Amino acid sequence: MQNKSIMVILTLGFALFAMFFGAGNLILPPYIGLLAKDNWVEAILGFTTSGIIAPFLGIIAVLKSGDSFTDLGKRVNLKLALVLATIIMLCIGPIVAIPRTGATTFEVGVLPLMPDASPIWSSIIFFAIVLVLSISPSKIVDIIGSYLTPLLLILLATLVVVGILNPAVIPQSSNIGASQDFAMAFQEGYQTMDVLASVIFAGIIISAARQKGFVNLKERTNIVLKSGLLAMGCLLFIYGGLIYLGATTDYQFTETSSRTQLLLHISTSVIGEYGTLAISVSMALACLTTAIALTCAVGTFFAELTNNKFGYAEAVISCTLVSALFSINSVDDIINYAGSILGFVYPITFALVIYVVLFGNKITQKLPYVVALLITTFISAFRVLAHFNIATTEINYYKEFIPLGSHNLEWVIPSFIGFIITYFITKNSSKKFVTT
Incomplete structure (x- = not known):
């Protein structure tokens, strides 16, 4: 064997x-x-x-x-x-x-x-x-x-x-x-x-x-x-x-x-x-x-x-x-x-993977994961706009103030904050997924 x-x-x-x-x-x-x-x-x-x-x-x-x-x-x-x-x-x-x-x-x-x-x-x-x-x-x-x-x-x-x-x-x-x-x-x-x-x-x-x-x-x-x-x-x-x-x-x-x-x-x-x-x-x-x-x-x-x-x-x-x-x-x-395309979809998938690996066994409410992905999607959408030279100056200006923005990880902190806040708000929610 x-x-x-x-x-x-x-x-x-x-x-x-x-x-x-x-x-x-x-x-x-x-x-x-x-x-x-x-x-x-x-x-x-x-x-x-x-x-x-x-x-x-x-x-x-x-x-x-x-x-x-x-x-x-x-x-x-x-x-x-x-x-x-x-x-x-x-x-x-x-x-x-x-x-x-x-x-x-x-x-x-x-x-x-x-x-x-x-x-x-x-x-x-x-x-x-x-x-x-x-x-x-x-x-x-x-x-x-x-x-x-x-x-x-x-x-x-x-x-x-x-x-x-x-x-x-x-x-x-x-x-x-x-x-x-x-x-x-x-x-x-x-x-x-x-x-x-x-x-x-x-x-x-x-x-x-x-x-x-x-x-x-x-x-x-x-x-x-x-x-x-x-x-x-x-x-x-x-x-x-x-x-x-x-x-x-x-x-x-x-x-x-x-x-x-x-x-x-x-x-x-x-x-x-x-x-x-x-x-x-x-x-x-x-x-x-x-x-x-x-x-x-x-x-x-x-x-x-x-x-x-x-x-x-x-x-x-x-x-x-x-x-x-x-x-x-x-x-x-x-x-x-x-x-x-990848600048948009990659962070969303990455975020889903990270949150499930870190919190999947302990946090079973669905909404924190949804909120984290929506925040990541929103931020990633601005990266796509910048790729096409739309509002590039404004996006780069605000990107400097977001933690990890210089590392192209500007979605991490906002999505994590959204995840944690939503978790505490929905702690007693009945809408949970079934863990294996």
């Missing part, structure tokens, strides 16, 4: 790592390191907070609530939860995350090896593979965890270790303070979308653990948590290494440069002539595993949401078609238009 548990933890942990580690997770850290320079440690801490710790808390929040995001949403309001879940699925699905996997595969995995390749044909081939492997989701965790992820980890670990042992240059002095580099890296962590994905992926991993014979709640929870810790440990090693490589690169980033060009330069500098091939294969594997997992999640969600009136197969086909269309955009274009 012990050997079985270890193998299941390895399989599920590697699968979860591969699900999280997609396009943004590979191209963002080097760019963060490049910007942070000698503040690369603070940058790692910032990116780790929003890109590793927060997603792990998302898994814990789902475990504390039940088996899926719907169970987590019941702690607030089922209808509101379904609206939020739909927005999340569109973000981590055909609007942002999945198209970015296809675009990144083309720019990093295909174009360096075939300079004359067409993004349209690359998108068609990539999403045809995704469709074939996603149409039957029963074996997806085993395929990803047992075969694809080990190869991906070996390639990435080689790049990171060789790069750390042979840095191109000594990190230069940062032009801004360490706290600002922390905030920058924290904000960039939103682009991974891993908090959004974590509340969905948790259900996939929980279901996989049950299918492997861990039907007892305590055993299943233990397996999922250990798998999550393994995945997060792998992410920390890769993220930290890539940020350091970005801080020690000699690449001169200009207005015409892209994040993918930076990554390709680093891989070539570190590994030499095989660097391009190694990073191309790594990117293809990372993007493929994430795209498959996300497509399966989208298909399952919309099939359940519509009571199979819009079936799993139809949802998967629709998802791949829309994703293929959006993926023709460049990676930087997708990152740019995703910024405003």
